[in-house]
Amino acid sequence: MARFPELHPPFDGPSALIEANRCLYCFDAPCTAACPTHIDVPRFIKKIAQGNLRGSALTILDANILGASCSRVCPVDVLCEGACVYHRYNQEPIEIGRLQRHAMDAFLADGAVLPRASATIKPGKVACIGAGPASLACAAELSKQGFAVTVFDRKPLPGGLNTYGVAEYKLRPGDSLREIEMIRSLGVEFRLGTEITSEALCKLEQEFEAIFLGVGLGAMHRLGVPDEDHPSVTNALDFIERYKTAGNLAVGSRVVVIGAGNTAIDAARAARRLGARSVQILYRRDQQHMAAFSFEYEQAIAEGVEFCWWTQPVAIQLSESGIRSITCVRMRNTTGNSLERLAGSEFDVHCDMIIPAIGQSPLLQFLESCRGVRVERGRVEIDRATGQTANPRYFAGGDCVNGGREVVDAVADGKRSALAISKKLEAAHG
């Protein structure tokens, strides 16, 4: 798949060593503090420098069981690498992400054998709903501590957005699945292709003492314009999932992506790489307001993606053969920072494919079936330190709690919940 060269290619051994030796080995390092999972970055880098790749990988995994996928998908510019003290010393930050990948690749290539922390199965079964990063982290931690964990997901493959939703050039499905095999090897059970309905939840409550909700977000928001069910309108997550897993590489020659978040950029760049002649991102505000990280924006520009600010789609124009164009209006800020349409500003953007990427809506219906779990503005309410919801048997983490952050945030949430669940179960079973 030459069209999807990796965003952060692996280091070769000598380069990794040179980069590792550049690390200052800061004390109480800012990179570690910036990492939501608090990976001990100087320590794992020092171990690379000392030729101890297994030790390095275990240092990473101890903090973050998805260290391999995080090394590829993390927005390191705003996390560990963004915090590197070298920024204040007129030097490039340490390439922490690539060093982490170096250690993790070696570990996975070596069979990914994790040490088992507990030999006996402790009483108290836990269910994790959703097989995305939050649940995986929660399940792995509990399993390491000796608890029996079962992970449920409606999709046939585990991994959630790691497998289905992250752009190919960041994380390939195979790499995500390989990492999950390692978690399975800890003893975690997966029940895939299983939709958790309200009735199923009642049964789970009887079988499991604690339930972790790592369900993520639901369907993508709709544009709210006529004809958006046309086959050439595909929301960003479906689009990415299709090209990543179903081998469906059909893409228009003039693609319009609506929205300016990181998923919009993933989709836009994928469309470019799949052969679209032009890809335009339409956003109703401007660059200052976009949700995408600035490095994502710059990389998209470099790949030839165009951005049209203050642009709101209002109608899709069809021809006999498909989509002809999308009609938009200009927007502007009013006092009070709300938006209004500029009267008489309608214009058409020619395109033959439209990819809406304006965010996901919460899984309100499902969350309402979780009795006693409080949901506020679409997000599950939890105690930040423990992940515990208003129903003490339920814990939650990841996108359904934080509204849609990064893989590493979900892992941190999952692990915090696991520690709290473990404490609760140990207390209950003395």
Add this chain to the structure above:
Amino acid sequence: MAEGRTAADLSVLFAGKIYSPNPFWLASAPPTNCGEQVMRAFDAGWGGAVWKTLGDPIVNVSSRYSSVDWNGQRMMGLNNIELITDRPLETNLREIAEVKKRYPKHALIASLMVESKREAWHKIVQQSEDAGADGLELNFGCPHGMSERGMGSAVGQVPEYTEMITAWVKEKARTPVLVKLTPNITDIRTVARAAKRGGADGLSAINTINSITGIDLDTFVPRPNVDGKSSHGGYCGPAVKPIALNMVQQVQSDPEAALPLSGIGGISDWRDAVEFLLLGCSTIQVCTAVMHYGYRIINEMTDGLANWMAEKGFSKISDFESKSLRRVEEWKRLNLNYKIVARIHEEKCIGCQLCYTACWDGAHQCIHMDRVGQAVGTDGHRDGGHSTPAMRERESREVIAVTPIPKLDYGSSVNGSEPFPTPLARIPRVDESECVGCNLCYLVCPVPGCITMEQIDLGLPAQSWEERTATAPTPPITGRNCD
């Protein structure tokens, strides 16, 4: 010169007799194995060369070298178990004559090592001088192989042998005789004195240091591996420079030992060379740096030296030779009332906290992370309850960090009132009342000029330990003084 500065004269006259266009000589070693090499070295700009040690040809083993890498840098130290020349004496002598004929203005020294017989020494001295050598260097230093045969350091470790053989050589020699000293001895001055008593005109120091550089952790064989076994070798390269400088200073500060000295030991650049010259060397010798990078490095050495001399206003080498020698004193004569403390320049601090952990674990616990949040005890002392490094780390790990996403982080903002580029909470603070002025923080700080050591005027006259104990009764030894 373009600036109108007079070009520095780098030439030297070693021991009053050996002219060299600059003080940089190649040490007796593989880079001076044959005439073709030495001539290329002279073409590259080397001022002199000490020929690979002449003697009865030997047979070498393979492999011969091993090294110590450090933090990704190759060859911080180099070790060898190679012996003296393995070429016929006649070949070496013929090539010496050839080189001397074609390069009459360069210094060519013959390094010698033969069995400890007067006739043998007389003969090789005669042959070397007949070939045209400008001087002789007696190899009493080689610590491996030859020493097992009663030569090399086996001579240099016994002052009597050194004196005796030096005297034999002097009976015959017409050119200056240098004795090359081994560092593998308790006090290098004893042998230097012996050489001087024997009539040596000069010294070379130091030869290589006995070493085992490392062990292959897969095969358990130390390096260099010769068919599953190894042998101790001679260590050289940047790692040995401080040891060499100390020995050079010891010899040159001792009136009974001091002689014109050719400094050797880890000299890798012009700065190293200047340091040896400042401690009393007249020329310096280089090997490892050439083995690493080739003869071409001479350009950076002579150029750097000339530019430094011009900058300092020195027109010739003797203007600064030995200048630092009187700056080395016995400890008991150092001023106990000289006080410096560390000062952190906040605007340069990058927040790595290496000074903090170094001071807590390796020094005197007087650097603290308490500019924000933690109240400083009223007395400013650690008894006031400073948090330990472990406490600091634990606190950081307990903070819940999330990926900053502007859309989701509505309302929160970074504190924009930080006075320095690094957050104040990450800038360490020195408790000057506790600081002992040890330099450790300044040494570990990666940013030049970020930590400076500042003098504090105690308002006391200079007083050394010697003076203090001469005027006051000797304090009782409590066992607490020596920490």
